[in-house]
Amino acid sequence: MEGRIQKAREGKWNGGFAPYGYRLEEGKLFIYEEEAVAIRTIFDQYVNTTIGANGLSKYLENHGIRKIPRQNGKNPLFDAGLIRKILKNPVYNGKIAFGRRTLEKVHGTRNEYKQVEQDEYLISEGIHEAIVSDEVWQAAKVKLKSQAKKYEHVNKGKDTRTHLLSGIVKCPICGVGMFGNKCIKKKKDGTKYKDFYYYGCKHRQMIRGHKCTFSKQIREELLDDAVAEVIVKIVSNPKFASMMQEKINMKVDTCEIEKEIDNYQKELRKSHSTKFKLIEEIDNLDADDKHYKRRKQDLDDRLYRMYDKIEDLESLLIDAKAKKQTIEAEKLTGDNIYKVLIYFDKLYKVMNDVERRQLITALISEIQVYEEKQPNGQWLKSITFRLPIVDDDLNISLDNDEHVESVVLMTRK
Ligand SMILES: [Zn+2]
Numbered sequence: 001m002e003g004r005i006q007k008a009r010e011g012k013w014n015g016g017f018a019p020y021g022y023r024l025e026e027g028k029l030f031i032y033e034e035e036a037v038a039i040r041t042i043f044d045q046y047v048n049t050t051i052g053a054n055g056l057s058k059y060l061e062n063h064g065i066r067k068i069p070r071q072n073g074k075n076p077l078f079d080a081g082l083i084r085k086i087l088k089n090p091v092y093n094g095k096i097a098f099g100r101r102t103l104e105k106v107h108g109t110r111n112e113y114k115q116v117e118q119d120e121y122l123i124s125e126g127i128h129e130a131i132v133s134d135e136v137w138q139a140a141k142v143k144l145k146s147q148a149k150k151y152e153h154v155n156k157g158k159d160t161r162t163h164l165l166s167g168i169v170k171c172p173i174c175g176v177g178m179f180g181n182k183c184i185k186k187k188k189d190g191t192k193y194k195d196f197y198y199y200g201c202k203h204r205q206m207i208r209g210h211k212c213t214f215s216k217q218i219r220e221e222l223l224d225d226a227v228a229e230v231i232v233k234i235v236s237n238p239k240f241a242s243m244m245q246e247k248i249n250m251k252v253d254t255c256e257i258e259k260e261i262d263n264y265q266k267e268l269r270k271s272h273s274t275k276f277k278l279i280e281e282i283d284n285l286d287a288d289d290k291h292y293k294r295r296k297q298d299l300d301d302r303l304y305r306m307y308d309k310i311e312d313l314e315s316l317l318i319d320a321k322a323k324k325q326t327i328e329a330e331k332l333t334g335d336n337i338y339k340v341l342i343y344f345d346k347l348y349k350v351m352n353d354v355e356r357r358q359l360i361t362a363l364i365s366e367i368q369v370y371e372e373k374q375p376n377g378q379w380l381k382s383i384t385f386r387l388p389i390v391d392d393d394l395n396i397s398l399d400n401d402e403h404v405e406s407v408v409l410m411t412r413k
Pocket residue numbers: 171172173174175176201202203204212213214
C-alpha cells in the first residue's frame with residue numbers, strides 16, 4: 001500500500017492495465033493515439049454540447065468510434081456507464097490518483113467485497129501527458145456535478161405506464177410517497193375486469209418492522225384529473241399570464257456566487273505562483289551546502305502543502321461553478337414551466353404522459369390526500385408547489401356534481 005501511495009505522489013502509474021487511451025511502457029504511460037481519439041471526442045462533446053452520457057454513447061456509435069478490444073475489456077461499446085467513468089478519471093488530465101476506489105466488505109457476508117467510489121482521494125501531477133486540457137477537464141467536472149442531481153430520482157417501474165403523481169402524493173397515515181400500481185382483478189367466471197391503476201402506500205408490506213395501515217387504493221385517474229383541474233383554475237385567473245411574464249423577465253442573481261468564483265480563481269493563481277517559486281528554489285539549492293538536506297526537506301514540505309492547498313481550492317472552485325450552473329439551469333427550467341403554464345389548458349391536453357409527468361414533477365413538490373374519500377368523491381386535500389405560481393396560500397374549490405364543496409389548499413415552499 002505505502003509503495004503505491006509513494007508512486008502516486010511521484011506521479012507514476014501505480015500498476016494495473018493502462019487506462020483506455022494510454023499504453024504502458026516500462027511502467028510509464030504514453031498516449032495511444034488510436035484510442036485517445038475516443039477520449040478527446042467524449043470530453044469535447046460532453047463539454048461543448050448539451051448531451052449527456054447516454055447521448056454520447058449514441059454519438060460515438062453514429063460516428064463510427066468503436067472501442068478497440070483489449071485483453072481486460074470485454075464490452076465492445078462505449079456505454080453510458082463507461083463514459084461516465086472516463087469523464088471522472090483524472091488520469092486524462094495528466095493526474096495520478098490513488099484510492100479513488102476502495103474495497104469494502106459487503107455487510108452480512110464473511111468475505112465478499114465490493115468496490116466503493118471514494119469522494120476523497122489522493123491525487124498528484126502525473127509524469128504522463130494529459131489527453132484533455134485543464135480547462136476541458138474542469139468544465140467536465142462542473143457539468144458532471146450539476147447533472148448528478150438529475151439522475152437521483154430516475155425510477156422506472158416494471159410496467160411501462162407513467163404514473164403522473166407517483167412519489168408526489170403522500171400517504172395520509174405514514175407520510176411517505178405513494179406509488180402507482182396496476183390492479184388486475186378477475187371475475188368469478190375467470191374473465192378479467194378492466195385493468196385499473198391506483199396509488200397505494202408502499203409501506204403496506206412489512207418494511208423494517210413497520211407496516212402502514214393505510215390500505216385504500218386511490219384511483220389514479222380521479223386524483224390526476226383533480227390536480228389538473230386545480231391548476232386550470234389557478235391559471236385561468238385573468239392576472240395569471242402577466243404574473244408569469246413578470247417572472248420570466250426576472251433576472252437571477254448570481255452576483256454572490258460569481259464573487260466567490262473570482263476569489264477562488266485569484267487564490268489559485270497566487271498558489272500556483274508560490275508553487276513555481278518553491279520549485280525554482282528547490283532547483284537552485286546548492287547541493288554542497290551543509291544544510292542542504294534540511295533546507296531541501298523544508299522546501300519539499302512547503303511544496304506538498306501548496307499542492308494540497310491547490311487541490312482544495314480547485315475543488316471549491318468546481319463546487320462554486322457547479323452551483324452557478326445549477327442556479328442558471330433552474331431559472332431556465334422555471335421559465336419554461338411558466339411559459340407552459342400560460343397556455344396550460346391548451347398544452348396539457350396535447351402532452352403525452354411522460355411530458356405531463358415532467359411538468360408535474362417540476363411544478364409540484366407534494367400532494368396531500370384525505371384518509372377517507374370525501375362525500376363528494378374526492379381525495380385531494382392540498383397541493384404544495386415548488387414554484388411561486390400562487391401569491392399566498394390559496395383555497396380553491398373543486399367542481400362536483402353533488403354541489404358539496406371540496407376545498408383544496410394551495411401552498412408554496
Ligand atoms: Zn403509509
